[in-house]
Amino acid sequence: MTAYAEFPQGLRIERVVTAGTFELDGGSWEVENNVWLIGNDAEVVVIDPAHDPEAILAAVGERELLLVVCTHGHNDHINAAVEVAAEKDAEIALHPKDGMLWQEEYGADLRWDVDLADQGGITVADLELTVLHTPGHSPGAVCLHASDIDVVFTGDTLFNGGPGATGRKYSDRDLIVRSIRRKLLDLSDDTRVLTGHGEETTIEAERAGSRGWDEDETAE
Template identity: 40%
Template sequence: MEARIERVTSKGKCTVDDVEYKVESNTYIVGDDEEVIVIDPAHDAEAILKKVGDREVMAVICTDGLDAHLNCVLEVAAAGDDDPDNWAPIALHRGDRILWRDYFAQLAKDEEDEEDAKALRSLEPDIWLEDGGTFEIAGVQLDVIHTPGHTPGSVVIYCEQLGVLFSGDTLHRGRPGSVGGVFTDLRRQLNSLGSLLTPLPKDTRVLPGQGKETTVGDEEIRWESWGALAQESDG
């Protein structure tokens, strides 16, 4: 069976530097009729799992460690199974380990059961993503590319066979990715984007974490103009 891509768009909140923003996030499901990988679960586990249906979730990949991509990650990984041993592995880059720990430590504070709170505080991703790492699903390969800037551990996922780049919040249509227009480290993000876009085929579809899709060629043309954004953020 051929691999295909499905999208679930949901609304919710994302926190950056203790400021909460309203966002509309894209979750992507890659696979076939039997197995899938979920990229960037966000806000609405029920809608994501409805789209997954009775297919097996083989992995859940978070392209960054902000709360928009963590707030339903456990529910999606569990996919309705009460036994944690059967949950899909959750993958995150080690550069966002602090964001992960802060998020689950906050959840632990609100947990009345001490054993559950302890479990949340000690929770770690099952897979630490690395630049050059790969996943395989439905006969295609998903390549991990580290693109620090939006967060220290931001990654994008490239699939040559499908001609697709899952850009997370590293790159949105028409501009570098951000939450609420806020850039954490824009110069580093622009360096990551310059290195990312140049070697990829120009007709590669870019499926971002927020907003509509675009292409590598369209965004590479815009890259140099984004330097003005960096100057503004420095000011």
């Protein structure tokens, strides 16, 4: 696989774009998701395993899969998590406030392994990813900030163009805007925002557009 972004000491980010169905509130929508991998030739973390476990596992290859991280519990961000983790004997991490969404996909008898917590740390290839709890799109939504390389993985909290959607159950428009302003917009201007869908942006670009968020419609 061609690296999406490369950094010193062999660290790299890869993106696998997968397609499938997002289902919630009795509706279904065809979507494309960004599945992110970050690591080196020896080890890797997978972020938001969606729709296509075979493609994700092919990208992991022979590397050790340290952790499968779900930025939130919507089915289009977790529906390949169990299969990917089981194949590589890895653990799955999710914020516990999204447990009800996890259960909609997997039932009450199957639980994720690791509870994500605000300011918690995940280490891969000598890089620290800091967990930022950013509720609003869902109660347990998180972002992962890699300050050493000026990258933040935002799931569906922040997109190129503004906040993620809040028109479905468990979501809150005021809360997502507050989360972004308090946790993300203070990051450095050139921080790359790697999103759950669509193309990347920067903190500088999204801060510049944030004045109208209270009045604008949510991004899809």
